[in-house]
Amino acid sequence: MDFLFQFFFPVRCSGCQAYESSGFCSVCQNKLPKDTVLFSIPHVLQGAALGFYAPPLEQAVRDLKFNHQKIIGKTLGKMVGFMVREKGWDFHCIAPVPMDKKRWQKRGYNQAEVIGMGVSSVIGKPCKNILRTIRLVSHQVGLGRGERLKNVAGAFGVREREAVSGRSFLLVDDVVTTGATLSECAEVLMKSGAESVYAACAARDALNQS
Numbered sequence: 001m002d003f004l005f006q007f008f009f010p011v012r013c014s015g016c017q018a019y020e021s022s023g024f025c026s027v028c029q030n031k032l033p034k035d036t037v038l039f040s041i042p043h044v045l046q047g048a049a050l051g052f053y054a055p056p057l058e059q060a061v062r063d064l065k066f067n068h069q070k071i072i073g074k075t076l077g078k079m080v081g082f083m084v085r086e087k088g089w090d091f092h093c094i095a096p097v098p099m100d101k102k103r104w105q106k107r108g109y110n111q112a113e114v115i116g117m118g119v120s121s122v123i124g125k126p127c128k129n130i131l132r133t134i135r136l137v138s139h140q141v142g143l144g145r146g147e148r149l150k151n152v153a154g155a156f157g158v159r160e161r162e163a164v165s166g167r168s169f170l171l172v173d174d175v176v177t178t179g180a181t182l183s184e185c186a187e188v189l190m191k192s193g194a195e196s197v198y199a200a201c202a203a204r205d206a207l208n209q210s
């Protein structure tokens with residue numbers, strides 16, 4: 001299926017539109033700022049993103065989420081993996097931010113999980129769907145920090161408590177805006193007995209920094 005799709009819709013680089021099977025060519029990757037963007041949110045030990053949500057990173061994330069370019073998620077994930085390795089963070093397992101069923105059915109994949117698989121291929125730690133959505137979450141776009149926190153409160157749970165207790169995790173998502181979602185996920189993990197939680201994202205949206 002992926003092969004056929006790529007035959008009819010060959011993958012182009014999100015940055016320069018050149019044909020590029022990874023979806024993000026090395027020239028455009030090298031154009032990204034070398035400094036990663038750190039963020040600090042409750043329940044998360046340390047958080048980092050590859051860069052701000054601006055071209056070409058923004059287009060790469062958009063292609064992953066809205067243009068069915070799943071392969072870009074793997075490429076972004078590998079980049080996130082190299083970033084995480086450089087930071088020297090130690091954890092047992094990669095946990096993607098979960099996606100509700102309705103949205104999953106619409107997209108066919110969870111972009112956070114695709115990025116997580118890319119991270120896993122670099123780090124060598126497993127990527128597991130430790131978290132799940134308990135209820136539907138409305139779109140966060142246009143909401144302020146307080147509204148976002150309310151919107152995600154109680155939205156997530158862990159699949160197996162035994163898989164969390166005493167272990168440390170790397171939460172992975174595509175974009176961090178206010179950090180409400182990541183913070184809620186981290187709190188759920190900590191309340192289930194996790195030792196520590198790190199967070200890594202492809203991009204940091206600067207528009208809603210607070």
Ligand SMILES: [Zn+2]
Nearest residue numbers: 013016025028
């Ligand atoms: Zn390019």
